[in-house]
Amino acid sequence: MAYVEDTIAAIATAAGPGAVAIIRMSGPSAFDLAKRLCTAPGGGSPDLSESHRARLGRVRDASGRVVDDVLLLPMRGPRSYTGEDVVEIQCHGGTLVPRLILGCLLGAGAREARPGEFTLRAFLNGRMDLCQAEAVADVVAASSEPALEIARGQLEGRLSRELGELRDVLLDARALVEAHLDFPEDDLPAEAAGEIAGAVEGAAARMRDLLGGFERARLARDGARVVLVGKPNVGKSSLLNSLLGRDRALVSAEPGTTRDYLEEPMALGARGLRVLLVDTAGLREGSGAIERAGIERTLELAASGDVVVAVLDSSGPLGVEDVAALDTIRGAARAGTPCIVAMNKADLSAQPGSAGGFERALDGVLPPGGEVPRVPVSARTGLGVPELCSAIEGALAALDGRESIESRPLASRERHRAALRRALEALSGSSPDDDLEIVAQSLQGCVFELEGLLGEATSEEILDRVFEKFCIGK
Ligand SMILES: Nc1nc2c(ncn2[C@@H]2O[C@H](COP(=O)(O)OP(=O)(O)OP(=O)(O)O)[C@@H](O)[C@H]2O)c(=O)[nH]1
Ligand SMILES: [Mg+2]
Missing domain, CATH: 3.40.50.300 (P-loop containing nucleotide triphosphate hydrolases)
Known part of the structure; x- marks a missing residue:
């Protein structure tokens, strides 16, 4: 799912009877398309110069027929969900009006968004990491309060912060190791060796904690x-x-x-x-x-x-x-x-x-x-x-168990569990008495898994797998 810098559009609300529907548009032409689609109440195109300020507009189709009166919400990038220019159009709900408006946008040059493509752009633009992006889907899918609590926590970055801290601790340890790699004739001073061992043990314990909470989170997310x-x-x-x-x-x-x-x-x-x-x-x-x-x-x-x-x-x-x-x-x-x-x-x-x-x-x-x-x-x-x-x-x-899920970082997906297991395995691949090269490698292997979890070093295949399960318009 490569990032093409075009303008995407989708109906963001569920189809069916409803008071209001929202059509979302993101990309470099979002503002232009909205202006071309609508006329302001006093005539001319609506003034979208002020970000985050709603404006009225009347949508006409290609033949000039009025489709609906709508509210336009322009959000200038990077202060938007995707980080790009975004316009959300609120129109009457139901199935027909939103489809007609989307049709007008597609006719004017927008491309219909794929499932999860807005969130994918948010991720690619650094608005959120991969764990947070997954949490967006989990918030939408949550059908119980505990599941929502976990998803909210992840969206707020509780898991990401923990993973980021772990990565930093291990990177520091690796820097220490590498500083001594340049002097192979010297033994590692006891102080540095202790520091490295402490960092590895501490990180492993925290990863085991995350894995320990997995079952709890899985139960809340998927049900027992x-x-x-x-x-x-x-x-x-x-x-x-x-x-x-x-x-x-x-x-x-x-x-x-x-x-x-x-x-x-x-x-x-x-x-x-x-x-x-x-x-x-x-x-x-x-x-x-x-x-x-x-x-x-x-x-x-x-x-x-x-x-x-x-x-x-x-x-x-x-x-x-x-x-x-x-x-x-x-x-x-x-x-x-x-x-x-x-x-x-x-x-x-x-x-x-x-x-x-x-x-x-x-x-x-x-x-x-x-x-x-x-x-x-x-x-x-x-x-x-x-x-x-x-x-x-x-x-x-x-x-x-007795533990609250409210404040602790929780790993809830199979992807999280698999990566954490691999990360722990990488760490356990060396002992402080090993050759420093091996210690550095095992630290690097662990960091690689943590970064993969956060989406910092992730293949397209993994991104596809994460985002294909999203709904369209999210
Ligand atoms: N009186 C009475 N009959 C019951 C009760 N529960 C089930 N039955 C009857 O017991 C028979 C078997 O019920 P099922 O629910 O098909 O039993 P099962 O355990 O699923 O059976 P298998 O699928 O064959 O393993 C049916 O005739 C039911 O109407 C109950 O609480 N009281
Ligand atoms: Mg039966």
Whole structure:
């Protein structure tokens, strides 16, 4: 996505009914095009000489027909989003008016912007670094408050500052190393060696901190995967539907209904925590090839889930086939994944106390105490569903830990994690006793990764990958 210095235009607001739409234009001809497009209320072209001051204009198409009366907001570069001359045109909303105005601009010589191209220009013009550019997309995509908090922090430069500081510390250390490289016959003085080792250790600890916060940030950004597992016919799909509040998954009295897993997002609780509910194929022995493939997936999903919910049919006895489901949650629990037991079909256990036998049977296979919450629930009547939601929220809170996400720098994307891992690996590639050349190289390798993260040394391919996911007009 090379930077061509032309003038781009796009509708920046979502299509559809709306009071106002905004068309954004950026590039050297933005002001000229706006003036050519519009006439001022008193006649002549609108006066855009004062930056950041809104002006009225009447848009006419090529044949002179009035399209709309608009508000023009000129922003002279470099004091604009992209750093170039920008004009934003506010017109009536809906689908037609903005498209007609965009058509006029394209007809007059503007080029239709590609997804994320405004933000790409902002990045290329040094208005923001790559982490901040990514955060722009995350702010737009945020569907929960924690996700927004993280994106805002990154946009304000919290992650970038941390990465920049780390880079500076390592560059200083490298300068120290290089100063001694010129005198290979002398040993590195103990003081300098200590300083270098301290810088490396400190930087590594801070990078590990960033990686440590990654899971937290990923959960907030992408949502936690809550995986429902159990033997066939216990009501996993029914429970998914019941949690979602709509019939998403196929339900039937026939065991083995769900063959492939199914994933649905939902917002949980008052803060709208993003959750991906995953329904899976029922676990059992001796099934056909397709079902077995589904079961394999179930096991993988249970192993990689953030929360595992074992679903049991509490209206019947605890059977041998339940053991497989309980095994998966025992495995997950051992790996530190929070688990919940949903005792479904509670509507069929006629008397309130009648599940006692079932509970005692569970005591035999699950650790005693409150480690794994057990929630009686009925997907059919909705009984216990709010309690199950609370249990899932509780499990997510346990995942979150106590730390606030508000003030710490957080790495939230796979790109961040991969680069931080490579950066740490580069640092660990040498020890203070190594040849100074090797130490200098490993410091340089680490700095290279940090700069790549900030977008200071980045290939076009990486930029393409970052910006292709943006919406048009952003
Ligand atoms: N009485 C009662 N019946 C239920 C409840 N939940 C599910 N069922 C019934 O149990 C049967 C199986 O439900 P499903 O949701 O398809 O079960 P599943 O666990 O997804 O089954 P597989 O996809 O085959 O693994 C259906 O006939 C449901 O109507 C419940 O809470 N109470
Ligand atoms: Mg099912």
